[in-house]
Amino acid sequence: xxxxxxxxxxxxxxxxxxxxxxxxxxxxxxxxxxxxxxxxxxxxxxxxxxxxxxxxxxxxxxxxxxxxxxxxxxxxxxxxxxxxxxxxxxxxxxxxxxxxxxxxxxxxxxxxxxxxxxxxxxxxxxxxxxxxxxxxxxxxxxxxxxxxxxxxxxxxxxxxxxxxxxxxxxxxxxxxxxxxxxxxxxxxxxxxxxxxxxxxxxxxxxxxxxxxxxxxxxxxxxxxxxxxxxxxxxxxxxxxxxxxxxxxxxxxxxxxxxxxxxxxxxxxxxxxxxxxxxxxxxxxxxxxxxxxxxxxxxxxxxxxxxxxxxxxxxxxxxxxxxxxxxxxxxxxxxxxxxxxxxxxxxxxxxxxxxxxxxxxxxxxxxxxxxxxxxxxxxxxxxxxxxxxxxxxxxxxx
Amino acid sequence: xxxxxxxxxxxxxxxxxxxxxxxxxxxxxxxxxxxxxxxxxxxxxxxxxxxxxxxxxxxxxxxxxxxxxxxxxxxxxxxxxxxxxxxxxxxxxxxxxxxxxxxxxxxxxxxxxxxxxxxxxxxxxxxxxxxxxxxxxxxxxxxxxxxxxxxxxxxxxxxxxxxxxxxxxxxxxxxxxxxxxxxxxxxxxxxxxxxxxxxxxxxxxxxxxxxxxxxxxxxxxxxxxxxxxxxxxxxxxxxxxxxxxxxxxxxxxxxxxxxxxxxxxxxxxxxxxxxxxxxxxxxxxxxxxxxxxxxxxxxxxxxxxxxxxxxxxxxxxxxxxxxxxxxxxxxxxxxxxxxxxxxxxxxxxxxxxxxxxxxxxxxxxxxxxxxxxxxxxxxxxxxxxxxxxxxxxxxxx
Numbered sequence: 001x002x003x004x005x006x007x008x009x010x011x012x013x014x015x016x017x018x019x020x021x022x023x024x025x026x027x028x029x030x031x032x033x034x035x036x037x038x039x040x041x042x043x044x045x046x047x048x049x050x051x052x053x054x055x056x057x058x059x060x061x062x063x064x065x066x067x068x069x070x071x072x073x074x075x076x077x078x079x080x081x082x083x084x085x086x087x088x089x090x091x092x093x094x095x096x097x098x099x100x101x102x103x104x105x106x107x108x109x110x111x112x113x114x115x116x117x118x119x120x121x122x123x124x125x126x127x128x129x130x131x132x133x134x135x136x137x138x139x140x141x142x143x144x145x146x147x148x149x150x151x152x153x154x155x156x157x158x159x160x161x162x163x164x165x166x167x168x169x170x171x172x173x174x175x176x177x178x179x180x181x182x183x184x185x186x187x188x189x190x191x192x193x194x195x196x197x198x199x200x201x202x203x204x205x206x207x208x209x210x211x212x213x214x215x216x217x218x219x220x221x222x223x224x225x226x227x228x229x230x231x232x233x234x235x236x237x238x239x240x241x242x243x244x245x246x247x248x249x250x251x252x253x254x255x256x257x258x259x260x261x262x263x264x265x266x267x268x269x270x271x272x273x274x275x276x277x278x279x280x281x282x283x284x285x286x287x288x289x290x291x292x293x294x295x296x297x298x299x300x301x302x303x304x305x306x307x308x309x310x311x312x313x314x315x316x317x318x319x320x321x322x323x324x325x326x327x328x329x330x331x332x333x334x335x336x337x338x339x340x341x342x343x344x345x346x347x348x349x350x351x352x353x354x355x356x357x358x359x360x361x362x363x364x365x366x367x368x369x370x371x372x373x374x375x376x377x378x379x380x381x382x383x384x385x386x387x388x389x390x391x392x393x394x395x396x397x
Numbered sequence: 398x399x400x401x402x403x404x405x406x407x408x409x410x411x412x413x414x415x416x417x418x419x420x421x422x423x424x425x426x427x428x429x430x431x432x433x434x435x436x437x438x439x440x441x442x443x444x445x446x447x448x449x450x451x452x453x454x455x456x457x458x459x460x461x462x463x464x465x466x467x468x469x470x471x472x473x474x475x476x477x478x479x480x481x482x483x484x485x486x487x488x489x490x491x492x493x494x495x496x497x498x499x500x501x502x503x504x505x506x507x508x509x510x511x512x513x514x515x516x517x518x519x520x521x522x523x524x525x526x527x528x529x530x531x532x533x534x535x536x537x538x539x540x541x542x543x544x545x546x547x548x549x550x551x552x553x554x555x556x557x558x559x560x561x562x563x564x565x566x567x568x569x570x571x572x573x574x575x576x577x578x579x580x581x582x583x584x585x586x587x588x589x590x591x592x593x594x595x596x597x598x599x600x601x602x603x604x605x606x607x608x609x610x611x612x613x614x615x616x617x618x619x620x621x622x623x624x625x626x627x628x629x630x631x632x633x634x635x636x637x638x639x640x641x642x643x644x645x646x647x648x649x650x651x652x653x654x655x656x657x658x659x660x661x662x663x664x665x666x667x668x669x670x671x672x673x674x675x676x677x678x679x680x681x682x683x684x685x686x687x688x689x690x691x692x693x694x695x696x697x698x699x700x701x702x703x704x705x706x707x708x709x710x711x712x713x714x715x716x717x718x719x720x721x722x723x724x725x726x727x728x729x730x731x732x733x734x735x736x737x738x739x740x741x742x743x744x745x746x747x748x749x750x751x752x753x754x755x756x757x758x759x760x761x762x763x764x765x766x767x768x769x770x771x772x773x774x775x776x777x778x779x780x781x782x783x784x785x786x787x788x789x790x791x792x793x794x
Contacts, residue, residue, distance in 0.1 A: 071723070071724045071766075072723050072724065275720060305722065305769075306716070308770070317717075319702075320703045320714075325469040325474070326468070365466075366465055372702075
């Protein structure tokens with residue numbers, strides 16, 4: 001457990017303070033803390049101090065980082081085509097989930113990410129090999145990144161017999177969450193799909209994180225079914241709906257009803273916006289009190305070229321697409337990309353304050369919005385009080 | 398006039414060649430060119446060779462780079478409110494167009510930009526001070542950047558008496574283009590607005606580059622009026638409509654009619670996409686043969702935090718928003734951000750081929766799309782055969 005004294009930093013752009021860390025936790029945050037013998041001191045040079053970035057929606061098993069440029073290939077942008085192409089590509093080319101996930105986790109840490117919730121593909125062709133590979137990386141990087149894994153039936157579950165058993169195996173191996181995917185569009189039976197994953201969650205005491213790309217009223221129906229099951233099984237506070245584009249595609253009255261359901265059942269929404277379709281109205285949800293988080297989604301994979309590893313870039317894109325021009329709006333997104341994700345991941349020790357674990361990032365910038373827009377090099381990344389990266393390079397190897 | 402031998406580069410990601418430059422022009426581009434005595438040789442390390450990036454729509458006079466973070470302030474996002482706030486802010490704070498434009502041009506050059514067309518605000522409060530400031534920067538950076546200036550009535554023209562005379566003064570001082578702005582919404586008289594600027598262009602032999610934010614059918618009407626005047630005055634090939642969001646907001650039949658008019662009158666379209674409204678359908682226009690260019694728009698100014706100086710970031714955003722996933726689609730955008738802009742700027746010597754001027758960028762990346770997505774440091778920026786920047790730092794001072 002690390003001790004560290006950080007001199008001269010501006011937490012979230014506020015007045016300059018020093019930060020004293022003992023045994024990995026922040027014990028003092030005030031001006032002019034005196035150095036103590038035996039405690040390493042670094043100078044923050046009056047730069048910004050941000051809490052560790054939280055990527056609450058990754059797919060660290062499926063990137064193709066370092067393997068040469070992958071030209072996008074799928075003729076139609078249907079989810080099922082994208083999924084099938086990817087599953088076959090990974091098997092045909094022997095892509096190692098262990099090696100690829102290690103590359104992505106390492107790169108994320110250099111960019112100030114201290115928490116990742118990653119979905120991991122589980123299907124009857126690959127079996128548990130992707131999951132087992134990511135489990136090894138999770139272990140290898142445990143000093144840099146707090147990780148949660150979601151056992152994710154990317155290829156469908158009911159339509160591919162044997163998948164449910166594999167998901168259950170993944171839970172036994174350590175998955176913190178059970179995933180789901182478009183219960184009507186992919187699995188063709190929303191009730192059976194949701195009943196199956198909710199039963200798994202209930203039986204094993206894990207949480208749920210469900211991909212929902214279904215549009216408009218169809219997606220809204222799935223949200224209702226999810227809320228009903230959350231209530232029936234007493235799983236309030238343990239369910240995330242990821243993407244949930246439908247919240248940006250229905251009328252206001254219906255949206256208000258769904259927001260009430262989300263709040264009553266403490267269901268969180270993960271949104272990373274969308275390139276060119278409507279997506280959840282972030283500000284309305286935030287102001288209503290819905291718990292929100294965001295993430296990178298899969299990066300540098302067969303789905304397309306655009307997603308990057310940097311959570312500050314994600315915040316910038318989400319702000320750009322949401323029409324957020326004011327600093328306070330961008331800071332709301334930064335709150336979602338830090339505290340929101342940490343709440344979803346149930347990290348009670350997370351936070352930029354005394355008595356919380358020192359998961360911190362120091363970057364240049366006048367204000368947090370300035371850092372979001374510039375995406376400067378992360379001068380220091382600190383996890384549990386230990387410096388894990390400095391000016392973009394790892395300090396742990 | 399510079400001589401240079403570049404070893405081992407991949408033009409647009411194709412097979413590795415050497416490039417021999419004499420007197421600023423490419424004289425050979427083939428494998429294994431032998432070094433000549435007295436000609437500097439650099440090793441491209443098998444990296445990508447791109448033609449110089451062309452920012453065909455900048456506002457270099459109005460950035461606030463280096464002046465501390467500017468928090469966005471305007472209550473309503475109406476163009477007139479944004480314009481008035483900005484005009485007053487710049488005057489009240491004595492923002493120097495000369496100093497600010499120099500900062501932006503310098504930063505652009507480090508990022509591989511070799512051409513800039515910049516609009517420059519001209520209004521009856523500031524007079525010609527912004528224009529004169531940018532003229533000085535244009536002169537100061539003439540070895541790094543080919544620049545064109547547009548005399549731009551940002552605050553309106555008919556609604557502010559005296560503006561037309563100032564625009565004419567700017568043309569006499571050296572503006573290559575006369576600008577215009579939302580002839581119905583801002584100036585309240587589309588015919589008189591357009592007749593005025595077309596008459597100025599005709600009288601002084603300059604080109605036109607007209608900002609058109611007007612939506613849907615109103616914007617389409619302005620496009621028709623512009624086409625009619627282009628034809629009547631024989632100004633084919635000398636008119637650009639910038640933004641022209643309306644092309645993405647009308648029915649297909651009307652769009653097809655407008656495309657016919659654009660082609661008949663050789664009117665080019667400048668688009669940088671849009672954060673959250675519909676914008677011109679880039680691929681349809683490109684495939685129809687409409688000349689397209691793109692740019693950064695104003696960066697780090699009072700209009701909002703998102704626009705950056707890097708043209709590769711612009712291409713990435715435009716691809717993201719256009720739903721372009723394939724390499725060939727991204728390369729189409731790169732063509733627009735290089736050759737398209739150079740055609741608009743009438744630079745006949747531009748191009749990545751023998752007998753063209755050596756305006757070049759060397760960057761890491763497997764393919765051009767890879768470079769767009771990663772926005773890597775520009776390892777070499779070459780203007781007229783002279784290395785003007787190396788790994789992100791200027792080599793000319």
